[in-house]
Amino acid sequence: MSTSSGPARARSxxxxxxxxxxxxxxxxFGFLYWVFVQAWTGLSILMGPLGDxxxxxxxxxxxxxxxxxxxxxQRPFAGVxxxxxxxxxxxxxxxxxxxPLLFIAAAIQxxxxxxxxxxxxxxxxxxxxxxxSGLLGAGLVFFYSAFRSGWxxxxxxxxxxxxxxxxxxxxxxxxxxxxxxxxxxTGVVDNFAxxxxxxxxxxxxxxxxxxxxx
Amino acid sequence: MTAAPPVWPLTAGGTLxxxxxxxxxxxxxxxxLVLVFIFDPVTPxxxxxxxxxxxxxxxxxxxxxxALGHVPFLAFGLGILVVNALSRPGxxxxxxxxxxxxxxxxxxxxxxxxxTLVIGVLAIGFIVSTDxxxxxxxxxxxxxxxxxxxxxxxxxxxMLQEMPREWQTIRQAHAVRAPLRPDGSxxxxxxxxxxxxxxxxxxxxxxxxxxxxxxxxxxxxxxxRTVWRKVPLLRADWLMAGAVILVLGGIAYLSHVLGFLxxxxxxx
Numbered sequence: 233m234s235t236s237s238g239p240a241r242a243r244s245x246x247x248x249x250x251x252x253x254x255x256x257x258x259x260x261f262g263f264l265y266w267v268f269v270q271a272w273t274g275l276s277i278l279m280g281p282l283g284d285x286x287x288x289x290x291x292x293x294x295x296x297x298x299x300x301x302x303x304x305x306q307r308p309f310a311g312v313x314x315x316x317x318x319x320x321x322x323x324x325x326x327x328x329x330x331x332p333l334l335f336i337a338a339a340i341q342x343x344x345x346x347x348x349x350x351x352x353x354x355x356x357x358x359x360x361x362x363x364x365s366g367l368l369g370a371g372l373v374f375f376y377s378a379f380r381s382g383w384x385x386x387x388x389x390x391x392x393x394x395x396x397x398x399x400x401x402x403x404x405x406x407x408x409x410x411x412x413x414x415x416x417x418t419g420v421v422d423n424f425a426x427x428x429x430x431x432x433x434x435x436x437x438x439x440x441x442x443x444x445x446x
Numbered sequence: 447m448t449a450a451p452p453v454w455p456l457t458a459g460g461t462l463x464x465x466x467x468x469x470x471x472x473x474x475x476x477x478x479l480v481l482v483f484i485f486d487p488v489t490p491x492x493x494x495x496x497x498x499x500x501x502x503x504x505x506x507x508x509x510x511x512x513a514l515g516h517v518p519f520l521a522f523g524l525g526i527l528v529v530n531a532l533s534r535p536g537x538x539x540x541x542x543x544x545x546x547x548x549x550x551x552x553x554x555x556x557x558x559x560x561x562t563l564v565i566g567v568l569a570i571g572f573i574v575s576t577d578x579x580x581x582x583x584x585x586x587x588x589x590x591x592x593x594x595x596x597x598x599x600x601x602x603x604x605m606l607q608e609m610p611r612e613w614q615t616i617r618q619a620h621a622v623r624a625p626l627r628p629d630g631s632x633x634x635x636x637x638x639x640x641x642x643x644x645x646x647x648x649x650x651x652x653x654x655x656x657x658x659x660x661x662x663x664x665x666x667x668x669x670x671r672t673v674w675r676k677v678p679l680l681r682a683d684w685l686m687a688g689a690v691i692l693v694l695g696g697i698a699y700l701s702h703v704l705g706f707l708x709x710x711x712x713x714x
Contacts, residue, residue: 248594248666249658255595255602256654260647263609267639285529317599323569324471325578325606331565332475333482380482381526381558384713386533414644420651 250305253424254314261297262321285388288395292403295369298345299362299408304415306354306425308346315342333380337373344372345404362409363401370400462504462571466683467581468588473690474568480694481561486708487553489701490560496693497564501571512570519566523559530555554712578603584677593671601657605650612649616642 298311319338536550
């Protein structure tokens with residue numbers, strides 16, 4: 233028998249419910265990425281020599297999990313943690329062609345996606361913020377990937393950047409807003425921060441303690 | 447496309463399966479990180495051969511499984527090789543219309559493709575020899591991962607294992623109710639998959655909330671916690687780590703002495 237090392241840390245303000253939600257988002261998107269990566273491999277083979285470019289077309293879908301997590305939980309670092317968890321699921325349990333360096337890419341994506349929300353102190357969730365989030369998430373990670381995959385010095389560098397950014401805005405930003413709004417409408421996230429914001433403190437369902445602000 | 451279970455066959459035998467998961471993950475990370483700074487084809491080729499031999503002998507993986515596992519990495523690597531060969535300026539090797547293949551493109555592309563294979567074969571070795579539960583337990587014990595996040599990920603891992611079945615159930619439920627097309631076939635394609643993906647998300651979020659409640663009901667989050675089945679961290683693990691780093695450094699050094707090794711400068 234051994235006890236976990238370290239002193240009994242002061243309870244962080246993260247509730248287990250929020251943490252599990254991030255993991256669940258990571259698992260679902262990890263699984264869906266895995267399904268869609270297969271589709272992408274097919275697409276890249278169909279595109280022949282341009283196959284390598286097809287990854288930029290779908291680049292934005294890799295950003296989805298961060299804005300969704302932030303919008304539901306509405307607290308700092310939610311996006312970064314969710315991205316990293318999703319990448320862990322993908323690398324450790326599903327196998328990825330990039331390997332553990334995906335953790336670093338995921339953290340960079342998460343930071344990029346989170347910046348616009350952080351700038352509004354997690355209060356504003358309009359289309360513009362989502363679009364910016366997708367743009368920054370895709371933009372930041374592009375330069376890291378460019379270094380890792382040796383895109384500098386290729387003729388295609390600018391083409392890559394432009395496709396990548398557009399994909400980031402559309403898939404990593406605007407699509408996230410569509411998904412979040414649809415999720416909120418179903419009511420499954422009413423017990424999270426987004427539900428509190430939507431229903432208001434007083435109409436908290438069942439008046440559970442989980443619904444009070446931490 | 448119906449998703450086959452993303453679960454790899456776990457090899458119980460083999461020496462690699464007995465090594466500590468945290469050490470294995472750390473080594474995978476270190477090798478990947480070092481490879482990022484290597485841009486010549488010879489060094490990763492040598493590393494690949496050594497890694498293939500090491501993984502093959504230490505996991506006793508069937509040749510067929512190993513070959514099948516290579517397919518996605520090969521496809522990925524081939525794409526990188528082709529696009530680099532065609533799009534990198536340099537000494538022209540072959541030209542036809544707008545297409546031209548350069549020596550530099552082939553060299554850098556080959557290096558990047560082989561890098562993918564090295565990481566690929568190591569990732570295959572890691573996944574088939576590592577049990578997910580043991581990995582999280584080990585990360586909790588040896589990498590100081592907090593217990594709440596550890597158990598949350600473990601619960602998520604269980605969910606992931608059930609997900610292919612869940613996906614199939616959702617697809618079938620949709621198929622039963624779907625209005626048929628005029629020719630009598632089921633609606634397929636992107637929109638049907640998108641609908642299934644959204645359902646999967648909603649169902650999973652709901653399930654996750656129940657999971658969190660049951661975890662909390664079991665007293666998760668109380669410290670200090672005890673661990674029942676400890677994952678061992680033995681001298682053999684440190685020996686393995688030392689051996690991997692020695693081989694990695696040795697090959698890089700040898701490649702440097704022989705004049706093959708090229709760094710980031712190869713891109714210019």
